[in-house]
Amino acid sequence: MRAALIGAGSIARQHLGCLKNMRGVDLAGVCDLSAATAEAAAERHGVREWFTDHRVMLEKVRPHVVHVTTPPTSYFQLAMAALDAGAHVIVEKPATSTFEELEALTRRAEQVGRVLVENHNYVFNAAPLEIARRIESGELGAVTHVEARVCLDILGSSGFADPNSPHPALELAGGAIAEFLPHLASLAHRFVGPHRTAHTVWTKRKDSVLPFDEFQAVVEGERGTASLGFSASAQPDAFWLRVYGEKMQATANLFETRLTFDGPRPVPRPLRALVNGIDEGSAVQRAAIKTFFRKFKGPCAYEGLWELLGRVYQALDRGAALPITTADVLAVNRLVEDLKPRERRT
């Protein structure tokens, strides 16, 4: 299957690194407005040709799949061009700036018989997959509530709050935090289903170019409730996911490999807390060691992206069901739309 990528900076490294290691994928083209960025990506990842004009690349390479990894406000136009060129599209999140644009893209995909997949990578990290497995097996019981909270210093050297060169994400409603809403929304959607209502609080704690640096939401889903949050000030950096089941609770840090379960034990009730504590302690130690060693190789916290891409390509190859359907993408983005701040702040 011929793959091509538009937007060779930053997250593109993870897409290309994954595709390079995927059997049956021909990395045929990479495109960036910066010739140096495109050429460097092609050399680093063994891509056959590089381009600075996506139209030329689509015409010449005729890719089966196009990855769109440019800054978010350009996704719509590029994804549409890729669909028009007859390619399936895997687009970074948030897939579009507005829900109307997303609907237009999905309609176009349906018309041309191609698929549009938005990257919901954290749903495919090992921890959420294991939690989902325990839900499906009945071990965890029905989910009553899910918490997903990102603590990330986007005010520091990440580039989001650089006053010299405004980050493209600042053009989105909610600013830099908007880049993380699809992560939170996709996890809520995975564990409690499509949402019915959402209530949000957007605030700003620190002086910076960001319109907001804190976010909280309470969501009512079809199968339970969710509380979602983002903090640029709470440290250390972490992505906490907690799923409350009727039989068991699961806690994971998606930036690391930590995953613990607190549930019933085949021991007398007074000993349950003790056994759970010992078990949780050793799980945390094992995860810390695993997190340390995985820094030396592979995608680290982007493990879910690699897993997702593997499943998408396999599904496309076999004509099987996709790991993320159009209905999923639309449902997640309906929630994202409701999570956005009502008014823009500068």
Added chain:
Amino acid sequence: MKALVTGANGFLGRHVVAALLARGVEVRALVRPVVDVEALAWPPAVDVFRADLRSARDLARAFDGADVLVHLAAAVSGGEDLQFASTVTGTERLLEAMAGTDCRRLVLCSSFSVYAYGDAGRTLGERSPLHDVADVYGRDGYTVSKWWQERVTRRLTEKHGWTLTVLRPGFIWGRDHAYLAALGQRVGRHHVVIGPLTRIPLTHVENCADVFALAVTDPRAYGKTFNVVDGPGERVWTYLADYMRGTGEVGWRVPVPYFLGISAVRLGFATVFRSATKVPSLLVPDRFESRLKPLRFDNRRLREALGWTPPLDYRECLRRTYD
């Protein structure tokens, strides 16, 4: 003559601005939008142009009336992609803007990091081999971005028929910038000194700035590449002792012979880290060599081609750094 200086408020840039003014060159200092230029106490003659090379829309205006570009801007920290975007894409945008102007000369601040240390003989000179495409992407973000910056600059120079001088400084040091990666590994207050007798390719920031000013004004520098070092370099052990004396830091210096260090790293890499893709720099043989390999350095080409000698000797550099 008027020079447009990028990165003008940086550690080297501040001194380059002063050195150019001292040689009677007019300066337009290109700084990022929120830089506090008041703190730099530049004379009123310095014309400040505010722009960020990554995103500014009208960079061509910065070249109005400029005869030569002195391109110092580069990211020295941050993730690999951020460094590439700042250093390489920024250079690409700057030079594309220059192509539409009357400015046809440039002096680029490159780096010793572009050299393939492992392939160098006993002496590292301007003719020593550079990294090639096959191995450069295994290096750290700074090396990749500086290597690419020089590559982009040479390509666009050739395309537009400009005159280019490339200066490759060794370790630039001076006040508040005296602790160098070449010193080995700091462990708390103490220092593991790998190859204590290895010489460091040093250039004090004021000496280095003097070379840039000379390269701007001296036609003998046109079209040439020079390594910038003050001389053969101090030994790591001596420099570190001077550093600790100068800063008042207290700690042990633990010497480890270079061949022991590189042997341990090679062994570790061949066994534990062979399949690893992300390993700390000091544990990768190629990167270990580029920081610590004992080589000889000299500034013969600078001396012979431009008649340059460092204005400040090592003692004076120490005084200006630590007193």
